[in-house]
Amino acid sequence: MIRVLGQFWRLLGLCISGRGGKLGLALFVAVVALKLLGVYATLRIISWTKDFYSALEAVDAKAALTQIGIFGIIVLLNSIRELSSQYLNKLVLIRWRRSLTEAVRDRWLRGKAYWRMADGSAVDNPDQRIADDCRLFVSGVLSEALDLITNIVAIFSYVALLWQLSSFPLSLNFIGLDFEIPRYMLVAAFVYVALCSLLTHVLGSPLKNLYVEQQRREADFRFALARMRSNVDEIALLNGEAAERRTLDQRFGGIMRNWRQLINRELILSCFTHPYNHTVLRIPLFVALPAFLAGSVNFGGLMEVSSAFSSVVTTLSWFIFSYKDLADLVAASSRLDGFLRSTEGNAGPAPVMQPGNGPLRISGLNLTLQDGRALLGVDNLTVNRGEAVWLAGASGLGKTTLVKAVAGLWPHANGRIETPQGSMLFLPQRTYVPIGDIMDAVAYPATAEAFLPEARQAALEAVGLGDRLNVTLGTGETGTGGLSGGELQRLALARLLLHRPDFAFLDEATSALDVAAETDLLALLRRELPDSAFILVAHRKPQGLGTLTTVELGAAPAAPATPLEPILA
Structure with a gap:
């Protein structure tokens, strides 16, 4: 009682x-x-x-x-x-x-x-x-x-x-x-x-x-x-x-x-x-x-x-x-x-996240599954602004999990991650579309009012969605407003053009596009965002970003990770 x-x-x-x-x-x-x-x-x-x-x-x-x-x-x-x-x-x-x-x-x-x-x-x-x-x-x-x-x-x-x-x-x-x-x-x-x-x-x-x-x-x-x-x-x-x-x-x-x-x-x-x-x-x-x-x-x-x-x-x-x-x-x-x-529950153990003084730095990072089985390990990785890095590795190794760890969303790990100085934007393989029209969706997670209508329209037209400006999203059976998988990924890339992050993480963000379309769009991103760093997870080597650093990821040691309390940046 x-x-x-x-x-x-x-x-x-x-x-x-x-x-x-x-x-x-x-x-x-x-x-x-x-x-x-x-x-x-x-x-x-x-x-x-x-x-x-x-x-x-x-x-x-x-x-x-x-x-x-x-x-x-x-x-x-x-x-x-x-x-x-x-x-x-x-x-x-x-x-x-x-x-x-x-x-x-x-x-x-x-x-x-x-x-x-x-x-x-x-x-x-x-x-x-x-x-x-x-x-x-x-x-x-x-x-x-x-x-x-x-x-x-x-x-x-x-x-x-x-x-x-x-x-x-x-x-x-x-x-x-x-x-x-x-x-x-x-x-x-x-x-x-x-x-x-x-x-x-x-x-x-x-x-x-x-x-x-x-x-x-x-x-x-x-x-x-x-x-x-x-x-x-x-x-x-x-x-x-x-x-x-x-x-x-x-x-x-x-x-x-x-x-x-x-x-x-x-x-x-x-x-x-x-x-x-x-x-x-x-x-x-x-x-x-x-x-x-x-x-x-x-x-x-x-x-x-x-x-x-x-x-x-x-x-x-x-x-x-x-x-x-x-x-x-x-x-x-x-x-x-x-x-x-x-x-109110604690988020649980996570890799140590500390604000860095410029680049993204990862050192001694080991990722595991919830049951303690080892995924991948990163001994040392530094990414500066303006660079493009392709995270390569076998399917199922845990490349997407690595991106989540950098975002602070994977608690089953140990090691050290120094978050970069500047803004970050993460693009997952499956593009999220909020309720509203496409002109609102391209501004997500910011409000539409944060950008001029002309800027939003220009970003959509730049990625090939100029004929889809009247689409309403988040309603109907699928909530995609009839946009195909490739068009949804174009929408996500338009968000990059609009938000202009210092560090952009693309997790299979172009997997629904053909090679030619992918190359053209990544080249567009490099031209429009020359000072941004691009960290890409993809099954094939990305084209169009200019100089590309390939990082071959390997499995982490079999020993379970020792968790440390997070210090979120």
């Missing part, structure tokens, strides 16, 4: 501390005030109940009509209060959801946590955590917190009223002994709800874990569908429909298996809560009936004390009525808390 409350406070703190969160808190206070006015309205209705039924008992038509008018005014004012409360509550919801979403998003992006978590071993489906769980938590915590605060205040008001109204005792005879229970209706309310709440928790406690598992399996199914959409060409060429159907059936089968467990548990809980919900408004009348039959109260008093008893029981029954929603809220907060803790 303490752990769950700690999760709530942490997440609620993120909601309040973010952009617009404090205004959301002020609006929340206003919503609470409106909710508390609802308590007063309920007390007024209880008082009205006595007056109305007393008028009916006395067959007083004028008094009854007066009470009907009073009832109409109460309902009108209460409706205005409720509508205002709902509107302000929705304003709080969207503000706090924005604050929490931005906080979770920023922690996911900070320190490349999204990259460290990409294998899914710590947290699965981060998109679901950010998109769905933030929404579920804020909506859940607002709803339940408002109910809890209102009910805490209301219970004191209703108990005080019931205490005043139930001054009569209940006389009983048990095995020849006569005894009385003073203010028995108040005692009955607490005993009745306490026993029912305990039974509700016993029956419904497994729901939290089942809700967590259901959300995970739903997200896994969505991920499989999205992955298929992003690889439609490859699947179609391989006639992989049957294999994809098996994968989707397997994922959906997991949904169904957990769903059966979930609905079975909900059925067990509902077998108790459903009758409880239907009888909770009738029980007060039955409990107050002995006092009426004994002549302790008249008919109007019977209805008033029954209404007060009902308000006490209904308020105390908040836990019972909200159990499923509370379980869903606890599940969402648990998933979010686990996600945030994963983003």
Whole structure:
């Protein structure tokens, strides 16, 4: 329980501390005030109940009509209060959801946590955590917190009223002994709800874990569908429909298996809560009936004390009525808390990264796989600005891993890397395209506004994409806007022309181009960026860069690397 409350406070703190969160808190206070006015309205209705039924008992038509008018005014004012409360509550919801979403998003992006978590071993489906769980938590915590605060205040008001109204005792005879229970209706309310709440928790406690598992399996199914959409060409060429159907059936089968467990548990809980919900408004009348039959109260008093008893029981029954929603809220907060803790994890051991005084220097570097198996080793490598270096070696040796290590993205290594003085830009084999048009994509990772439209257009035209200026990327089945693999790599090279880095790393960045096109484009890069260093990973020797230094990479020693803590440049 303490752990769950700690999760709530942490997440609620993120909601309040973010952009617009404090205004959301002020609006929340206003919503609470409106909710508390609802308590007063309920007390007024209880008082009205006595007056109305007393008028009916006395067959007083004028008094009854007066009470009907009073009832109409109460309902009108209460409706205005409720509508205002709902509107302000929705304003709080969207503000706090924005604050929490931005906080979770920023922690996911900070320190490349999204990259460290990409294998899914710590947290699965981060998109679901950010998109769905933030929404579920804020909506859940607002709803339940408002109910809890209102009910805490209301219970004191209703108990005080019931205490005043139930001054009569209940006389009983048990095995020849006569005894009385003073203010028995108040005692009955607490005993009745306490026993029912305990039974509700016993029956419904497994729901939290089942809700967590259901959300995970739903997200896994969505991920499989999205992955298929992003690889439609490859699947179609391989006639992989049957294999994809098996994968989707397997994922959906997991949904169904957990769903059966979930609905079975909900059925067990509902077998108790459903009758409880239907009888909770009738029980007060039955409990107050002995006092009426004994002549302790008249008919109007019977209805008033029954209404007060009902308000006490209904308020105390908040836990019972909200159990499923509370379980869903606890599940969402648990998933979010686990996600945030994963983003705070240490990136792990990495080669020592130190800022150098000019060139890129690598010395005594050994790379390994996660299981400790050796990849490649680099004894000594220096690359100055203006140079072009081809990293050659056997396929599978770990050349791409070396580029990742220079970028600080490979923790399984030891040695020394002195990052160069100046800017670096890395071009992987698979070009990433963000959502937007191609004029925005060529500026990535900077904003489009960082470059003049003329400069962006000139860069695209220089690499042969002048006829593709109206392409929209990041949408459709593949998200490539119809660009071929070669055109996507041309787009990446246009980014080099636009950003003009001091050191450019090309990892198979021209593999989809023919030799002539590759030669022309690399020659263009050398002309336009004469002072930039180019470090290339490619299966064939690159042409067009002028003087090219070839570095033949070899395997690292078999002994596992001794990790050192990173000092990131």
